[in-house]
Amino acid sequence: MSTRLPEQALSAAVDAGRWAPSVHNTQPWTFTLAEEEIGLRADLARKLPVEDAAGRELLISCGAALFTMRTVIRCEGYEPLVRILPDAARPDLLATVRLGKEIDADEATWVLGGEIERRRTHRAGFADVPVPGQLIESLVRAAMSEGARLTPIRSPGAVGVVAALTRAAQNVQAQDPPFGLEAIRQAPRAGACTGASPARSESPRPAPDFPQRHYTWRHDWNAPEEKETASGVVAALTTRGDSPGEWIAAGQALQHVLLHAAAHGISAAFHTQALEMGPLRDFLRQELFSGEHPQMIMRLGVTFDHHQDTPRRPLPEVLE
Template sequence: MRSEAIHAALKAATWAPSVHNSQPWTFAVAGEEICVRADADRKLRVGDHAGREMLIGCGAALFNIRTVLRDRGWAPVTRILPDPDRPNLLATVRPGEAVTPDETTRLLSGEIERRRTHRAGFTTLPVPDKLIEALVRQAAAENVKLVPAGDEAALRMLAAVTQAAQGARPQDPEVRRWARPPDSPRKDGVPADSYPREPADTGFPQRDYAWGTETDQSMAATGVVAIMTTRGDSREEWIATGQALQRVLLYACAYGVSAAFHTQALELPHLREFLREELCSGAYPQMIMRLGFTFDVSRSVRRVRRPLSEVLD
């Protein structure tokens, strides 16, 4: 049934990642058309003035909708930024013709509720090159580049820039605003049990979400560091980045690989520009992540989301 597929797709949308779990989206259904809208009240006013990160989160939600519709047997028909007079209407999606879902769609769809952000070191088990190559292809399918940091020098530069960004805004009030205190009834923000109290020494500083929890410190490997880039820096490309991000994360999750993010530097225009010129050959850096294997502790981390009734008009 198309209506059941639409409902399942909307529920899946809410499991998308978003900066500080701000969940900057609302959805509406008109007939069989799902509208994905940005909720600008949830944008980071300082760190994300242009709404780039907000649109990446919404793009990830859009990818979940597309994936679940296809998994339920309907080819999604998607229009990106369909109405120039309504800039917050980011996309419309409707179930089109009947299809048999392919294996990758089934795989990705099955990971939507299991995936979660990792915020510590990784085990020393290396991520196979073949898997990294597959992740690069997943991103490319959404017109976004996933670029693993090639050599030691690139890795050191990226770590140094991330440290500089964290040093420039150590107790960022916007980060603190979205840090969810232990036992809080809030349905958004970063839960205190989703990051270690003592950050792991991976070379890439963690955002300071203030609380944290006692965790196994035996994982200290950095993992594979990668940047997502786009050729330009348009709103379409931010939405594409979100779709590519979610595609990469779900695919990685299906093979047991988790991702940690370190996007502080991309919120400071001069540091982002530096990375664009020095590391990205002029392409625009959109996400910075580490990929690796964990001891499965992250699977037990609770995730919080606003219920669908709160985000569906």
């Protein structure tokens, strides 16, 4: 049972929510805390109008923050009571969270909670170390428990298709001036996630066939020399529908998968380029994912690279 007061549990949840992964580290969320209820809001000032015009990636990011808060509330000894999109008149209010009955968190919840501040996004190749099939199956179950599907892409041909579409999308985006300007504006935030150190401008060495975004252009930081070049396990996170509610569910599933993977020494690298172009995303939905809507493409693997701390918005900036 909880030894923390309700207001302490809610404050701990909000503080932890800041550590969720987000599109290009934009951290596009704010929180309200009043009358023993957390309100999770989309910070539309941090939306990417070119890359993410519909706000899909923004809501996935906020969904990840929601799962993080749910996990911490359980660790604090309470059952979280969540309402998704509770007020149609306030579309930026994505969820509310209140405290339910007192509970004893199980070991799995404590393990997830312990990874919240340790988990880091990877932006390069992986070591040539296999990811156990049993672990992949547990990640599939984690995503399913949040209303999404994690599908490991086993066929080399299918992996080749995903890699080719990722390269094509990145090449097209590189020729799009508005997209390029937006990427440059996001570079200081996104580059902070790479563990980069001041040096000559150079991108980390990617896995074969899976390009990374070039955040180092015109910036004086650089990732260390990479020796890990394996692709890891390529996987897609999909949902049956494609509404804001499903985007939030995808974000919760994503964070559940990432925390569970991190607890077993597995990191993730993200490749969203093809999903940001409607025709390519629709092609993937129809041809590879049985009509389900792809929300995230990632690679999962082992890395021995050291990741530096990821800067976070200070609590007073995100707590209204």
